[in-house]
Amino acid sequence: MSDTKQIMKHSKQRDAIFSFLMTRKDHPTAETIYTCLKEENPNLSLGTVYRNLTLLTDIGQIRRLRLSDGADHFDADTSPHDHFLCMRCNAVMDVHMNKPVRKTPYKIQDFSGEVEGSFTYYYGTCEHCLKEMCS
Amino acid sequence: MSDTKQIMKHSKQRDAIFSFLMTRKDHPTAETIYTCLKEENPNLSLGTVYRNLTLLTDIGQIRRLRLSDGADHFDADTSPHDHFLCMRCNAVMDVHMNKPVRKTPYKIQDFSGEVEGSFTYYYGTCEHCLKEMCS
């Protein structure tokens, strides 16, 4: 309707959040990101972290992972991949499966809707915990 | 350590919750279940609904679906199946895929942990919304 296009202005906080997220492969929560960045920038606000994580998710620059432990986790790797959740240590790990590449939207059997994509979570015991259980 | 085995006693509230959930295929939230059952039993407490849903989930009698809309959804169908989320009307639908049956735990390529299982969420536009978009 009306010209509601929103111009995204530069922000040091957002840069810091995204840069930090790119250095981590453990898919941290907003709280973790906030705690870590607060050390360098004591004025940082938790609300700013949440707002920017949502914003970055909306523009597709990061991915939000909704796991089973209450808080959302975030992933700077937006390439197609799935995740593995260790039931023992609660670690979240990347799983790059050789899924068939398909045009979207596509159809799936016995279902009449159009599929834009999917995300899969595997769960079990991670390599590290397997070793610990044997010792 | 100590003998902490917990005997599960019968409960009318739990029965009502499970029975109600079996009649629904739309994967309601705790709040929805509470509101519906409250009509017949005005004394019902929301905490009781939450406690029993968690309990039923723990013993594997129902499944908890953690979707992207804040509240958990519950499914009385524990047979292996996945779910489709309509991005337009937020409906949650069952998707029965012919996935390969595999013993668990199993291994997946390029990953050293042991997998107990997986759950997949598809997203897109449901049949009903597709029709609406054309009219």
Added chain:
DNA sequence: ATCAAAATCAGGAATGGTTACTATTTTATT
């Protein structure tokens, strides 16, 4: 049927993750 122990409950308070609000600061544009 009576009784006691344990599980469950209702109701409400507390928790924890997240969002909303507001006055101020930063960013981008003229």
Added chain:
DNA sequence: AATAAAATAGTAACCATTCCTGATTTTGAT
């Protein structure tokens, strides 16, 4: 430099869920 829009810090509010307490229900044993 002046201006407008976007972003921020700090805090309050929100909402789903869990926890707590004293009362009630269930169950098994007498």
